[in-house]
Amino acid sequence: MKVEIWSDYACPFCYIGERKLELALKETGMMENTEIVFKSFELNPDAKKRYDKNINELIAEKYGVSLEQAAANNKNIISAAKELGLDYNFEDLKYTNTFDAHRLSHYAKAEGKLKEYTEAVMKSYFIDSELISDAEVLVSIAEKVGLDKERALIILNTTDFSHEVRQDEQSAYERGVNGVPYFVFDEKQAVYGVQPVDAFVKIIESLK
Template identity: 35%
Template sequence: MIQVDIWSDVRCPFCYIGKHRFEAALVKFSHRKQVRVEWHSFQLDPAIETQPEISTLDYFVKAKNVSKDQAKEMFDGARKMASETGLEMDLENSVVANSYKAHLLIQLAKTKNVANQMEEALFEAHFQKAKNIDDNEVLVEIATSVGISETEAKDALNSSDFAAAVKEDELQAQKIGVRGVPFFVFNNKYAVSGAQSSESFLEVLEKVWQETSA
């Protein structure tokens, strides 16, 4: 069995790309049924304020202290990476939103064995549908789309248990030196940082499998 722990933030475009590149590697990995994936919460910017009224481009220009042309170039680069991975991203229209509540739902989803589906639905809502992932109604709708009841979703958004789980993931990330996401750890031994190519992920999977089998 191969354990893969993934730290990710649903407002990070490279986490969305990394997820799909890793999944593309899994498809080619002949022992994929022996791979167990666990998602972990990580907020790139815990202090970000949700601001649906401003454009993501304007926010990025101010937050990163770059020109609008530089910001557009960065957005184009991310969009190109996404497209090459088979994803379409509408970065300019994505809502500037804090992802903390989304992470509460991810922790709930982990207890229901639908964390991967929840991650995908949240990424899609944020990057493709321009939904506000800090809005309770939107989040409940997303939760029900992956088979979680409305009541459970609403309870999770106010649960100290899931808040503690988010905090635990973040503390664990600090302990192992995670500085940015996506961050993949294979069998607590090999780490892969960033949205690497599917070939790179496959190479690591094969190496870990050989060691595990031996």
């Protein structure tokens, strides 16, 4: 089976959704027989690389809610992640532009390291509170998952793989996708958003 996942590294629901999918694949015994392909999608292509405000302040501004409401919403996300063993650190989270991280993902894909790279970037952003638009951070992640750090740095200093990111995003737009995570199973069944593990299990069982 093949599962394509359009996601963004700055999307907390994407990390949660991917974890739930993994649990469903393990439950159905399909973990070893499933190819997971991550696709690039930027929720905010215009995001800056650095912000002075914290994530609660940014969310309050974006959605026109109070700072208290933004913090409460983020607390709910943190709790949902915690249930899956993900210790989100929103207090120190560094919201940023994800385009370079996506570009480097296509290098990881070419080297057969996409799954490891995606996991490492998500952990770096949500758990370790690192600035994933920073070249040093991204090169370090690349090296940790077995990619060549010199090649990674060259990519980040050029426009390499920009086209591939845009292709993924164009493919999403053509499907009518305007948010992530977005899962496509064997090019037959599409699911938007975080689903319960049981829902993923039903889909997988129907396609086995």
